[in-house]
Structure formats: structure tokens, C-alpha cells
Amino acid sequence: MLTFDFHSPVEEISLPLYAEKQVRVFMKRDDLIHPYISGNKWRKLKYTLNQAKQEQRTLLVTFGGAWSNHLLATACAGAKFGFQTYAFVRGERIDNPVLKLCQIFGMQLEFVDRQRYKNKEDLFHERFGNDQHAYFIDEGGYGKQALIGCSEIIDELADHYDHIFCACGTGTTAAGLLEGIHQRGLQTTLHAVPVLKGGEFLREEINKLTKRADDNLQLHSTYHAGGYAKTTPALIQFINEFTQQTGILLEPTYTGKLLFAVHDLLKKNEIPAHTKILILHTGGLTGLLGMLDKF
Incomplete structure (x- = not known):
């Protein structure tokens, strides 16, 4: 825990x-x-990260827009709790303070066009399907663990x-x-x-x-x-x-x-x-x- x-x-x-x-x-x-890692972002990540730990995953893979609070929270939580982090960012390549903070916390960013971004599970499997260390976290932290x-x-x-x-x-x-x-x-x-x-x-x-x-x-x-x-x-x-x-x-x-x-x-x-x-x-x-x- x-x-x-x-x-x-x-x-x-x-x-x-x-x-x-x-x-x-x-x-x-x-x-x-x-x-x-503020507000509902921590609430959503808490049990998700615990599940990743239990499954011995070391890489958190998630999704968000260029100003996503969820991406920043995941990047910071990853650094705090010993995970690597990777994010698919919706839209064209851009530099801004939020994404820069994500990178400072160690998150790798990949920008994808809006059409490809719609198929998040496909993106994950294309890039990390054979990586047993990778753990899928949906956009915004959505999921049953977040519900808890x-x-x-x-x-x-x-x-x-x-x-x-x-x-x-x-x-x-x-x-x-x-x-x-x-x-x-x-x-x-x-x-x-x-x-x-x-x-x-x-x-x-x-x-x-x-x-x-x-x-x-x-x-x-x-x-x-x-x-x-x-x-x-x-x-x-x-x-x-x-x-x-x-x-x-x-x-x-x-x-x-x-x-x-x-x-x-x-x-x-x-x-x-x-x-x-x-x-x-x-x-x-x-x-x-x-x-x-x-x-």
C-alpha cells in the first residue's frame, strides 16, 4: 500500500x-x-498505482491533452513512488509549462494526432503490447480503481x-x-x-x-x-x-x-x-x- x-x-x-x-x-x-498530485487526481491514482505495484509493473502509460492535470499528477506520482511514466499527448507537438513539468518529473511524451488518439488501447498495444512492465491508465484516470x-x-x-x-x-x-x-x-x-x-x-x-x-x-x-x-x-x-x-x-x-x-x-x-x-x-x-x- x-x-x-x-x-x-x-x-x-x-x-x-x-x-x-x-x-x-x-x-x-x-x-x-x-x-x-492534487484533488481528484490523487483520488483516482491511489488504488490504480497500488494495483500496478501488486502486479510488479514499473511503467505507467497514460493519455491526456497538452494542459492535462492528470498527466502532471501521474508524472509526479510516478517519480514519488518509483515508476517510470509515459504519456500519449493529444494533438500537435507543443511546449508549455505543464508538459515541461511532466518532463522534469521524468515523463516521456509522445504526441499523436487526434484521430489516432481516439483508439487509446490500440496505441498502448502498438507501443507496449509486449512490455510486461507497462501498465495502462486511461485518460483522466478513469476506471474501477479510481471509483474506489x-x-x-x-x-x-x-x-x-x-x-x-x-x-x-x-x-x-x-x-x-x-x-x-x-x-x-x-x-x-x-x-x-x-x-x-x-x-x-x-x-x-x-x-x-x-x-x-x-x-x-x-x-x-x-x-x-x-x-x-x-x-x-x-x-x-x-x-x-x-x-x-x-x-x-x-x-x-x-x-x-x-x-x-x-x-x-x-x-x-x-x-x-x-x-x-x-x-x-x-x-x-x-x-x-x-x-x-x-x-
Whole structure:
């Protein structure tokens, strides 16, 4: 079992909107777990890396875009726990701070065109099919082992919350939260906010990992701001205002859209008064480096 472990704190956020709507809002600060293996990235990698260790694999092979928090987390975790790391990067060759950090941690990068990238298992088998030391990790850390890690978030909560909100990219974090809610017999409603356009398909992805997708799950699929890693002036303004009011840094790809959704739903009175809300901050703040020109 890997020895690195950390339970992130929960803090209450006080804003005029919350007082007006008579709700209490808390944030689970998974962004504080680690500077680079932060948030749900560590949750997803924890048991995956343990499985790789048990199978005596020494090379982690994974996938992601040029600004992927998952790639950086895997590179850092590989260095920390004694793995070599290799990543297939979607799109044309590019140099940026996130990929440079991946390389500093020892990760080898291979850029592949977007069409070839769609067939991740084929890429893995072409390059590493005969390598018994190589271990496949899907994009974003998606998988059953990741589900277990994300379900532990619920185990760490000392209080009960009526509503829990999380951003949704692959559906793994939401699936894990649903599993944790079910295991503890809670009546909590989970709200998942897809960050990519057409995010309704994520209900099916969540169902592949856990059959709880129809239990206590609400999917809010209209807060994508035009698509994955897309922004709007209203979203950027919101992030600036929230960060300046709370001292909690957000980024536009995941947590910014998540908080924007929470505030909009409150303004529309779609969340009842006198309820307790928990928002999961999933980290990934290095994604800001590629979007600073938006601010």
C-alpha cells in the first residue's frame, strides 16, 4: 500500500448570496492535497498505482491533452513512488509549462494526432503490447480503481450535507461520490456539472462504473461555457469575483464552471433554503497557466 495519504479540510464559505438564500455552503479542499498530485487526481491514482505495484509493473502509460492535470499528477506520482511514466499527448507537438513539468518529473511524451488518439488501447498495444512492465491508465484516470478512491471522499466527511456538487469530466469522481453516498446510506443529492458540451452522455459513463446513477443524481449540463476548456466573459468575471471575495483560487475548466453553476442554481431558487451544501474543489489549478490571457 502506498504510504502517501492526506484527508483534505472542509471550510465554510460565507457570501452575501448564501445568506440571502438561507443556505450554508462548505468546500472540501482537495486542491490542498498536493501541489501537483492534487484533488481528484490523487483520488483516482491511489488504488490504480497500488494495483500496478501488486502486479510488479514499473511503467505507467497514460493519455491526456497538452494542459492535462492528470498527466502532471501521474508524472509526479510516478517519480514519488518509483515508476517510470509515459504519456500519449493529444494533438500537435507543443511546449508549455505543464508538459515541461511532466518532463522534469521524468515523463516521456509522445504526441499523436487526434484521430489516432481516439483508439487509446490500440496505441498502448502498438507501443507496449509486449512490455510486461507497462501498465495502462486511461485518460483522466478513469476506471474501477479510481471509483474506489473517489468514494473515500464521503468517508472523510464528519457532517451530513443535503447537497454535494462536483465538476464532471469523465464521470469517475461523480460515480465514486455516488458509491460513497450509497455505502453510507445517505439521502444526499449529488449534483454533477459536466464541463464539456453535450455532457448528458456522462450519466451512461457513470453507470458503467456504478449502477447508482439513477439514485440521487442530478446532472446540470448547461454550464459548459461552449465546451471543454472554453470560457465566456461572464465565467471569467465570476471567477475573479469569487476568488477576490474568498481567497480560494478557481480555474475556468472545472472548478470555475462548478461554482458558477452553484451560484446560478441558487439565484434561480432551485436549491431549497435551510440546506447544507458541500462543493468539492477538485484541484487542477495548473490549468490556469494556459488560460491567463483570459483574465
